[in-house]
Amino acid sequence: MKLVKRTIPYILLLIIFFSRIVPVYANQVDLKIQSEAAILMEANSGEILFQKNQDRKMHPASVTKLMVMLLALEALDQGQIKLTDVITASPEACKMGGSQIWLEPGEQMTVAELLKAISIVSANDASYALGEHIAGSEEAFIALMNKRAKELGLKNTHYVNTTGLEPESGGEGNLTSARDMAVLGREVLKYPLILQWTGTWIDSLRDGKSFLRNTNKLVRFYRGCDGLKTGFTNEAGYCLVATAKRDGVRMIVSVMKAATDKVRASDISKLFNYGFSLYKSFQIYKGGEVIGKVPVFRGLEKSVDVVVANELTAVVKRTQKGTVDRKVTIDSLVQAPVKQGQKVGVIELFVDGKPCGNVDLVVAKEVRRASIVKIWVDIFKNIITANVRKVSA
Numbered sequence: 001m002k003l004v005k006r007t008i009p010y011i012l013l014l015i016i017f018f019s020r021i022v023p024v025y026a027n028q029v030d031l032k033i034q035s036e037a038a039i040l041m042e043a044n045s046g047e048i049l050f051q052k053n054q055d056r057k058m059h060p061a062s063v064t065k066l067m068v069m070l071l072a073l074e075a076l077d078q079g080q081i082k083l084t085d086v087i088t089a090s091p092e093a094c095k096m097g098g099s100q101i102w103l104e105p106g107e108q109m110t111v112a113e114l115l116k117a118i119s120i121v122s123a124n125d126a127s128y129a130l131g132e133h134i135a136g137s138e139e140a141f142i143a144l145m146n147k148r149a150k151e152l153g154l155k156n157t158h159y160v161n162t163t164g165l166e167p168e169s170g171g172e173g174n175l176t177s178a179r180d181m182a183v184l185g186r187e188v189l190k191y192p193l194i195l196q197w198t199g200t201w202i203d204s205l206r207d208g209k210s211f212l213r214n215t216n217k218l219v220r221f222y223r224g225c226d227g228l229k230t231g232f233t234n235e236a237g238y239c240l241v242a243t244a245k246r247d248g249v250r251m252i253v254s255v256m257k258a259a260t261d262k263v264r265a266s267d268i269s270k271l272f273n274y275g276f277s278l279y280k281s282f283q284i285y286k287g288g289e290v291i292g293k294v295p296v297f298r299g300l301e302k303s304v305d306v307v308v309a310n311e312l313t314a315v316v317k318r319t320q321k322g323t324v325d326r327k328v329t330i331d332s333l334v335q336a337p338v339k340q341g342q343k344v345g346v347i348e349l350f351v352d353g354k355p356c357g358n359v360d361l362v363v364a365k366e367v368r369r370a371s372i373v374k375i376w377v378d379i380f381k382n383i384i385t386a387n388v389r390k391v392s393a
Contacts, residue, residue: 033267036257037178040271043186043250044315044357049275054179057156058256061231062122063239064164064174066184067145073191075134083112087133096124098165119197120212124163131162154180166235182254185228185241199226238264244272248281248313281313294344296367299336305364306330306344312359314349325350336369
C-alpha cells in the first residue's frame with residue numbers, strides 16, 4: 001500500500017510532463033515561417049497542421065478573388081450562369097487598375113474566359129465584369145460576397161470590393177485572416193473545374209493575342225501545385241492561398257504579408273513539405289467503379305448502375321494505424337428522366353470514427369422517361385406476374 005502511495009505522485013508527474021511535450025501538430029515544429037500570418041490545412045479533413053497568427057485581421061489583396069471564383073462556380077453549379085455566357089464589359093469594369101487584361105468598354109468575353117483571366121493573371125477588370133454579370137451590379141455582388149462569407153463562418157472577413165485593391169477614397173479595404181482564406185480555399189476546391197485555370201502556367205486570350213502567365217510561380221516550380229490565388233499590394237504585402245496534391249493527399253496553405261515573392265514561395269514550400277511528410281493515402285474506389293443499382297420509376301429501363309463519381313482515397317496520418325470504415329448511402333428510387341452523372345448517393349469514409357473522405361455516387365447513364373402506354377403495360381405485366389406467383393404458391 002505504501003508503495004502504491006509513493007508511486008502515484010510520480011505517475012501524475014509523468015502524465016503532466018508528457019502532456020506538455022506532446023502538443024498538437026500546429027505547435028509541434030518551428031518551420032521558421034517569415035510571413036506575418038500562415039496556416040497549413042489538410043484539405044480532406046480540414047485539420048490544421050500548422051498556424052501562425054491564423055486569426056489576425058489582414059488585407060488580402062487579390063486573394064479577394066477566391067470569393068469571386070466561389071460565387072461564380074456556385075452559380076455555374078446551380079445553372080444560374082453558363083461558361084458560354086457572353087459578357088459585355090461595362091465602362092466601370094474597364095476602369096479597374098492593377099493587374100488586368102485591358103478590357104475595352106463594350107468588349108465581349110465568355111464566363112470561361114473571364115474565369116481564366118482571374119485565375120491566371122488576377123485580372124481586376126475581369127473580376128468586376130464577372131461580378132456585375134452574376135449579381136447585376138458590383139454593389140449587389142459585394143453583398144453576396146459578404147453574405148457567403150458569413151455563411152461559411154469567416155469571422156474575420158469583410159469585403160468592400162471585388163478586386164482587393166485599396167479604396168481610392170481611403171478608408172478600410174477588404175479584410176480577412178489566414179484561417180478564413182484556407183477555409184474559403186477548401187470550399188473552392190469542391191469545384192475541381194477551377195483547377196484547369198489556376199493550375200495553368202501559360203495560356204492566352206483573344207485568339208492568342210493576349211499572353212497570360214500565372215502569377216503563382218509555384219504552379220511551375222513546386223510539384224503538384226495547381227492553385228489557387230495570389231495577391232499583392234503595398235498594404236497587404238505578398239499573399240497566397242496555395243494548394244498542392246501529391247500521391248492522393250491534398251494540402252492547402254495560406255500565407256499573408258510576406259516581405260517578398262521569394263519569401264512567400266519559400267514559406268509555402270516549407271509548409272507543403274511538412275504537410276506531405278505527415279500524411280499518406282490509399283485508394284478505396286476507382287472513379288467510375290460500379291457500386292450497385294438504383295430502381296428507376298417510369299423509366300425506359302427499370303434500373304440503372306450507380307458508380308463512384310471520382311476516385312476515393314483514404315487520407316490518414318503516417319503514424320495512424322486505425323481501421324477505415326465506409327458508409328454507403330444510395331437513394332431507394334429515382335424518377336425518370338434521369339441524367340447521366342445525376343447524384344443518387346454518397347460514400348463516406350471514417351478512420352476510428354472520424355470522417356476522412358467522401359465521394360458522390362451518380363448514375364452511369366441517361367434513362368429516358370417511358371411513354372404512358374409503356375408504363376401501363378409494365379403495371380399490367382407486374383399484376384399478372386404477381387397473380388401467377390400466388391397461384392403457383
